[in-house]
Amino acid sequence: MSLDFLAGFTIFMLALIMVVSMVPGLLAGLESSGIDYDAVAYRTGVILVEDPGWPVYPPWEMNDEVHKDEIERIGLAVSKDTPNILLSTKVETFFNDSFFTPDDYRNLAIFGDIPYSYHFSLRSLDGVTYNEETGDPLPPGYGYIRRVVKIKEPGVAVINGTTFAPQYTSLSSNQEFIVRLDFGQLLDPSVGAAYRIDPRTEPVNVTITNFGAYLNMTEPSTNATLRTVTFWKKDPTRPIPQFTRIPFAYGTTDSSLYTLTIDGNPYDLTPDTKVFDNDNISLVLKPAATSLFTLDQNSILDIRFNFGDTPSQTNITGIHHYDYNSTNVTLPDLQTGVLEVAVW
Amino acid sequence: MVNDAGQLYTMEGVAAGVIMLLTVYIVISTTSIYTPGDTHIPDMQLEQLGSDVLAMMDTPDTNGTKSALETFVNADDDAGFESMFLSYCNAKASGAADDLHMSANVTYRDGNLIKEHQFLAPDNTWTGRESAVRVTRWVQLDSQPGRTTYAGARAQAVLVEVLLWRA
Amino acid sequence: MACMNEDGQWIVLMGLLAALGLFFLALIINQSALVGQTTAEGVLEFPKNDIRDLRSEIFDYYDDYGPLQTLGYLDDVEEDIVRISLERKNAVVYFWDGPPQDVSGRLLRPVTIHYYNGVTEYDETVYY
Structure with a gap:
């Protein structure tokens, strides 16, 4: 009796162990x-x-x-x-x-x-x-x-003095240089989204290099003073469109809104500092700032660089259009x- | 001398064992029908990758220029096409590059006939038994006097078909 | 045999229980395997990339509409798309456009695209 029970129970247990050991294999095979x-x-x-x-x-x-x-x-x-x-x-x-x-x-x-x-x-x-x-x-x-x-990647407007100085200097300069973004032109749907310059989603990058070429040659000057960088907007759909200065914390450095560097050193938008002939002025305007300007798809945004010295140390003047022209803006x-x- | 009742436990143990083993056998034999499910996944990944590569080759890097794919197909440049396609689809974010192989055909219409032009012959890893996926992309060729490949000089839409497999 | 002792039946019962348990386990596993299978098959079977590719080709066609019309190749290219789709992609494709309309200041053509590959049917009217 006990031998019979032992034999039966052993066979049952052996079979059970075999079955249990097969279960993980079953799972692994299915994954x-x-x-x-x-x-x-x-x-x-x-x-x-x-x-x-x-x-x-x-x-x-x-x-x-x-x-x-x-x-x-x-x-x-x-x-x-x-x-x-x-x-x-x-x-x-x-x-x-x-x-x-x-x-x-x-x-x-x-x-x-x-x-x-x-x-x-x-x-x-x-x-x-x-x-x-x-x-x-x-x-x-x-x-x-x-x-x-x-x-x-976002485009960069490199305004190199050696190529652009003849175009952007004048003896009767008001010492103001403008970079103009016409949203109506930039956001035109005929340019595919993959190649669009959209300041609302991508930073605007303006770099003025070889500054020496813009300096006053008759004076002979070695530097000019960059007083302010200001933002102006115009809405052409308004009855009497005109440029108005955008209220903005110009005196506060905030790298989430913009960065302005002169010769690699960071400044706020009222630098009041001397720019020497080998220096670069680089302004990156982040989309977070552009969104504060309440612009729509017809607005025109101006970035105005004001130099102020008496007598005038630079002949820089004119309007640089930030647009799809590849000499004005390099799109990578x-x-x-x-x-x-x-x-x- | 031998009593039937003496073997009862043994018989029942055998019966229980047989029942369990049979169940496992049935379960395994039925589930193996469903397991091909996971072979679809590498196919899906490969097909998505191939479609991505063709779509990206058909995207010009700068506005208003011709895409690389259109240029290769128009010039019948199989070497350029192969090196670009493989560099795109074998690239990985880390570790060694992947090992995918390909061949390509261009289908075009010549009068009433649909013809195939072998654009890129398969390399020696192709045995015919690979589980290859087929990805396609339309390319529109401008009219170009003097072109002798495909349907000649006229403007035409051709279908690039790529066979992609893992060696 | 007639007066067999039935004390051992519980072993058979245990075996039966274990078998039943396995059976349910297998059923559950089968279900989850089916989920994965249908996801992968769904991706493979729904011709998302084909439709996208066809759309971009048709948009290329309309980008080039002027030059194609001047050279008289409009019908040729359209026939290329329709015939090759049927032959190589096993898909019935046709598309046509209506007279250009003014859509928020731009003159756009309503383009109707039809695609049917026997499983998936896709119709779209897009202003392009």
Whole structure:
């Protein structure tokens, strides 16, 4: 009796152990979780690469730390009609992991029911211009997608004295130099979103180099004093259109709104400082500042550089148009890169 | 001397074991029908990547210029096309480059016939057994007097088809 | 046999229970595998990239409308798109445009695109 029971029970236990040991193999063969990870990675890739995010205007990347909860969805595309073409300002904000917390990435880009771990990386083909990543190191068995993208970078107006001085100097100079942005022309829909100069989403970059060529040659001067940089706007749809000075905290340095450097040193917009003949004046006007100016798609924005010396030390004058003319503004080529999304 | 009741526990143990093993066998044999689900995923990833590469090659880097893809197809430049395509689709954000291989055809219409022009022959990793994916892209060629490839000099729309596989 | 003792039946019952448990486990696993399968197949089957590519080609066609019209190649290129789509993509494609209209200050053509590949049908009228 006891021998019989022992034999029967042993056979049962042996079979049970065999079956139990087969179960994990059954699960591993299916890898159902891996399938889910790939689907989540695919979806996240689509959200990032094919969508501009929400809100679109003002764009989500302009929200600062205080207004971060107004961001509803992160997308890096220039517009919804240009899949795979990413905007450099969105890319920079996205990979700024002191701005976004891991939970932000999960809630605004991955949209999973469970807190997935993630790793995002973007690298341009040259490996130098863009080489960004965020997230945890990759474990084995993650869901993955790779997307090939192009990255749009903002244009730069380099106003080099050696080429532009004949055009922008005059003996009867009022010592004022204007860079003019005509939004009606810049935002014209005939230029595709991938090649548009849009100061509402991208920084405006004005650099005056070789300043010596603009100096007063009859006086002979070695420097001129840059008194102020001011912003003026005109709305042509108004009854009597005229330029008005935009109220702005000109005396406060705020690198989230603008940066002004003279010979590499930062200044506010009332520098009152001497510019020598080998110095560069560089102004970057960020979209956050442009949004404060309440401009619409017909407005004209002037950036006015005022020099003031008696007697006049510089002959600089005239209006430089910030437009699609490639001698006025250099638009960089789109950069090819790869965006990888890994989720587990 | 031998009593039937003496083997009862053994028989029941065998019966229980057989039941469990049969269940496992049935379960494994049925689920293996569903497992091909995960072979779709590499296909999906490869197809998306290939479509991205063709779309990006068809995007000019500066406004108003011709895209690289259009230039390669128009000039029948298979070497340039191959090197650009492979550099785009093998690039990774970190680690060693991927190892994808390709061949390409251009389909065009000549009168009433749809013809194929072998743009880029497959390399020696192609055996015919790879699970390759096919991605396509339309290219519009301007009229160009003296062109002898495709449907001749007229303006035309041709379809570039790329076969992509992992060796 | 008639007066068999039935004390051992619980072993068979245990085996049956284990088998049932396995069965349910397998059912659940099957379901999750199906989810992944349908996602990947959905992506493969819905011709998102094909439709996007077709749209961009049709927009290229209308970008080039003037020169194509002057040289008399409008019908040729349209026939290229329709015939090659049918032959190589197994898709019925046709598109046409209406007279240009004023849309918020710009003169745009309503372009109607039809695409059907036997599974997915796509129709769109876009001002271009």
